[in-house]
Amino acid sequence: MGGLTIQQLEQKANDIRKSIITMLEEAGSGHSAGPLGLADIFAALYFDILNIRPDEPEWPERDVFFLSNGHTVPVQYAAMAEAGFFDKDELLTLRKFGSRLQGHPEREKLPGIESTSGPLGSGLSQAAGYAYALQHIDNVKHRFVYVVMGDGELNEGNIWEAAMFAGKYKLSQLIAFVDRNNIQIDGNTEDVMPLEDLRGKWESFGWHVLEVDGHNIESIVDAASMGRAISNRPTVIIAHTIPGKGVDFMEYDYKWHGTPPNSEQAKEALQKLRTLDGKIVHEGAGI
Amino acid sequence: MSHYPLNPSVFDDEVKLEPIRAGFGRGLKAAGESNEAVVALCADLTESTQMHLFKEAFPTRFVEIGVAEQNLVTVASGMARAGKIPFTSSYAAFSPGRNWEQIKTTAALNNQPVKIVGSHAGVSVGPDGATHQMLEDIALMRAIPNMVVIAPGDSVEAEKATKAIAENGKPSYVRLAREKTPIFSTDESPFEIGKAYVLREGKDVTLLGTGTMTYQLLVAAQLLAEQGLEAEVVHVPTIKPLDEDTILASVKKTGRVVSAEEAQVIGGFGGAIAELLSEKLPTPLRRVGIYDRFGESGAPTELLEYFGLTGSKIAESVQAFIATTAQYHQW
Numbered sequence: 001m002g003g004l005t006i007q008q009l010e011q012k013a014n015d016i017r018k019s020i021i022t023m024l025e026e027a028g029s030g031h032s033a034g035p036l037g038l039a040d041i042f043a044a045l046y047f048d049i050l051n052i053r054p055d056e057p058e059w060p061e062r063d064v065f066f067l068s069n070g071h072t073v074p075v076q077y078a079a080m081a082e083a084g085f086f087d088k089d090e091l092l093t094l095r096k097f098g099s100r101l102q103g104h105p106e107r108e109k110l111p112g113i114e115s116t117s118g119p120l121g122s123g124l125s126q127a128a129g130y131a132y133a134l135q136h137i138d139n140v141k142h143r144f145v146y147v148v149m150g151d152g153e154l155n156e157g158n159i160w161e162a163a164m165f166a167g168k169y170k171l172s173q174l175i176a177f178v179d180r181n182n183i184q185i186d187g188n189t190e191d192v193m194p195l196e197d198l199r200g201k202w203e204s205f206g207w208h209v210l211e212v213d214g215h216n217i218e219s220i221v222d223a224a225s226m227g228r229a230i231s232n233r234p235t236v237i238i239a240h241t242i243p244g245k246g247v248d249f250m251e252y253d254y255k256w257h258g259t260p261p262n263s264e265q266a267k268e269a270l271q272k273l274r275t276l277d278g279k280i281v282h283e284g285a286g287i
Numbered sequence: 288m289s290h291y292p293l294n295p296s297v298f299d300d301e302v303k304l305e306p307i308r309a310g311f312g313r314g315l316k317a318a319g320e321s322n323e324a325v326v327a328l329c330a331d332l333t334e335s336t337q338m339h340l341f342k343e344a345f346p347t348r349f350v351e352i353g354v355a356e357q358n359l360v361t362v363a364s365g366m367a368r369a370g371k372i373p374f375t376s377s378y379a380a381f382s383p384g385r386n387w388e389q390i391k392t393t394a395a396l397n398n399q400p401v402k403i404v405g406s407h408a409g410v411s412v413g414p415d416g417a418t419h420q421m422l423e424d425i426a427l428m429r430a431i432p433n434m435v436v437i438a439p440g441d442s443v444e445a446e447k448a449t450k451a452i453a454e455n456g457k458p459s460y461v462r463l464a465r466e467k468t469p470i471f472s473t474d475e476s477p478f479e480i481g482k483a484y485v486l487r488e489g490k491d492v493t494l495l496g497t498g499t500m501t502y503q504l505l506v507a508a509q510l511l512a513e514q515g516l517e518a519e520v521v522h523v524p525t526i527k528p529l530d531e532d533t534i535l536a537s538v539k540k541t542g543r544v545v546s547a548e549e550a551q552v553i554g555g556f557g558g559a560i561a562e563l564l565s566e567k568l569p570t571p572l573r574r575v576g577i578y579d580r581f582g583e584s585g586a587p588t589e590l591l592e593y594f595g596l597t598g599s600k601i602a603e604s605v606q607a608f609i610a611t612t613a614q615y616h617q618w
Contacts, residue, residue: 064368107397114368116397119388122361126393129365129373137326137348137371158389161358 004047009217012082013043017246018273019078019091025266027095030103033243033256034150035075037181037214041239042079044220045146054084057111063143064114064130068123069150069179070104071258076113077101085112121156123147124176128166131174131234141173144228148177152184155193160205166234167206174234175227176207179214181243183254202236214239246273291484291522297471297502298509304467307499308406310442311463312337314449315374319345325453326371328352330359336376336406336463356382360389360401367399372453379405379421379462387427394458395433401458403428404449407465408438409499409549410577410594413587420582426554428460429527435459435480436527438498438548438556441470444524447478455480462498464549466587469502483530485537489517492543492609494601495534497523497556500547500575503591506598511605518605526556534560535568542614544572545605549596552576570615573608575601 004012016039024030045065046052053059067076074094081088086100093099100110104118115126127147134140153159166174178198186192195201202209208230212219220239227235243257244250247269250261261269296302319325319341326348327341333351342349352359356377363373375382383390383403394401408421429436435457439445445463452459477484486501487508496504501522508518519537523530538544544564548556557574564570577594591597595604 066365115364116392119392122357122364122389122393125358125361126365126368129362129367130369131365132350132362133326133366133369133371138369158357158361161353161355162361165352165355165358165362 006218009043009047012047013039013217014246014273014276016043016075016078016082018270019081019088020074021247021261021266021269021273023074023078023091023094024260025263026092028260029095030074030260031071031258032250032260033183033254034069034072034179034181036247036250037241037243037245038072038075038148038179039246040215040217041148041177041179041220042075044217044224046079046083048221049224050146054080054112057085061143064127064145066114066123066127066145066147067105067117068147069120069153070117072150073105076105080112120150120153121158124149124159125162125165127176128162128171128174131166131171132169135171135173136169144173144175146175146177148179151178151180151182151189151195152192154178154195163202163205163207170206170232171234172231175224176234176236178236178238179241180238181241183243183257185254185257187254198238206233208233208235209238210235211238211240214241215245248272291477291486292473292475293486294471294473297469297505302469304469305442306465307439307442307445307468308337308463308465310439310445311404311449311461312340314446316340316344317446318450318453319348322372322453324370324372326350326366326373328359328363328373328375330354330356330377330382332377332406335378336404338376356386357389360386360403361393363401364393364397364399367401372400372402374402374404376404376406378419379408379424380419383424383427383460384421391431395431398433399458400456402452403460404463405460406463408462409464410582410590410596411464411466411499411549411587413466413590414584416584417581422551422577422582424460424462425526425548425550425556426558429559430554433458434527435525437480437525438462439524440496440498440501440522441468441472443470443472443474443476444478448524451478451480464499468499471502471505478524481525481528481530483521483523483525483533485519485533486522487518487520489519490541491516491614492518492545492605493537493541494518494520494605495523495544495546495560496520497526497548499549500596503596503598503601504547507602507605510599510602514606516606516609523556526559529559529563531563531567534563538564538568538570539616542570542616543609543612544570545575545608546572547575547596547601550576551579553579568616571612573604575604
């Protein structure tokens with residue numbers, strides 16, 4: 001992809017947020033906070049960072065993207081629809097019987113989903129396995145493997161097994177994002193199971209660590225570019241995000257982790273997103 | 288019945304013995320030679336699981352994962368997405384013992400051709416004791432949709448089974464034993480995923496064996512013949528998908544069934560046979576295997592004897608079963 005200005009990417013992120021609210025309200029269940037917090041990262045991924053062809057999901061030269069914390073998939077579906085993988089109307093089928101948009105993503109249901117995920121902790125090792133195949137078996141150097149993980153998910157041992165593996169094999173074609181939003185289901189990550197010193201943990205496993213404001217698209221894009229340039233280590237980008245970002249009454253509140261908006265709340269949320277919280281007088285079009 | 292060539296010296300005292308896992312080692316190397324997409328991943332047990340043959344032949348396609356079974360199967364899943372055919376190996380107690388959810392989600396639901404090879408299954412692991420004697424793997428694996436489950440009967444068949452799953456395009460589990468096991472098949476004996484084979488014909492009872500137990504059933508059938516009982520021995524290396532036609536055809540003829548496995552009968556091979564019979568052809572069944580308990584330390588032969596898994600012990604069970612059970616489907 002690529003070719004969009006930062007301002008256009010920000011608009012994409014806003015459109016993705018609107019889609020998230022609309023699809024979650026329609027679904028009547030699902031996760032709000034994580035997907036909203038990830039919207040800027042997904043706008044950056046699907047409209048700048050990833051070398052992909054939405055009309056050819058299995059394009060052999062593509063970059064590969066794994067979503068590890070599958071419960072945030074509404075943001076991926078919204079970004080994919082925005083990018084043209086499928087029609088935006090289909091977003092309204094999220095979580096419904098017969099839909100390709102399962103509550104947690106399934107590879108065989110929807111072209112463009114690289115792997116089935118939901119149970120936490122398994123995405124990083126799959127991405128690492130793919131990167132290992134490219135780098136050490138097939139000797140393909142121009143393709144990159146990206147993965148998004150949640151921070152709560154870093155409680156899982158499988159993540160650190162993968163971190164050790166990627167460090168050992170210097171998987172420089174692997175670029176991981178940690179959505180550092182500080183919340184998980186039972187509360188604040190540092191109360192549930194402390195993750196800090198998070199940077200130090202990754203560094204000690206042999207990773208190149210970058211930290212960005214996860215709502216500053218320019219720095220997200222720059223960090224990914226820096227990650228691709230690092231040739232002797234895998235890169236992890238710790239993206240500091242605000243859960244529920246863009247909808248003030250959802251922001252920072254872990255109660256929105258696994259809850260969708262009702263119709264009143266959705267209306268209010270869309271109003272805020274359409275007007276950029278009152279900064280724009282004339283509403284833009286919704287989905 | 289199509290002819291199944293048995294090893295001519297199968298009943299000799301000097302019958303050739305070989306660990307079933309040795310056949311896996313040879314099969315994997317052969318699969319690697321014929322298909323360069325085959326890769327191998329091991330969790331710090333390369334020689335125990337016989338992956339070293341592949342590693343020596345194809346060093347760049349072998350990946351050491353360390354003692355991390357969750358990572359073992361999930362890295363393999365990612366490699367499968369990249370077009371590889373990954374074989375993973377560890378002791379069955381750890382894979383699928385520890386990483387079942389990852390197998391279910393990232394291999395089976397994801398429908399990737401990840402191969403899970405569980406070595407050292409059953410009580411015949413011996414002195415290591417209950418923690419290392421995997422008895423629940425058949426139940427765990429056959430409950431997963433998309434999963435193929437195979438327990439080869441000897442090393443010759445393990446080699447064929449390994450080559451076969453390299454090409455079946457599906458997530459697959461192969462159960463291997465550690466100890467030297469008598470070789471009852473030959474290079475010419477057929478092996479096809481999903482097929483069961485009649486090794487010996489008989490009219491009084493059907494003996495269904497999987498894995499190491501098939502040899503013991505052949506021995507039991509010899510002993511029963513001396514008592515005037517003609518047992519039909521059916522070898523069922525593929526536990527899933529089950530060869531219902533071959534099994535039911537034999538059961539219709541004999542009207543009595545004994546299943547044998549070196550695993551928990553609850554949910555295991557015996558469980559699979561009970562499900563099949565009760566739905567398709569209700570028939571008295573006796574399940575030989577481990578009955579809802581853990582194993583323990585001991586010499587392999589001692590343990591097989593204790594748990595009633597030797598030919599002579601099985602012959603006794605079958606005799607007692609026949610003595611108290613009517614022959615169905617004969618009216």
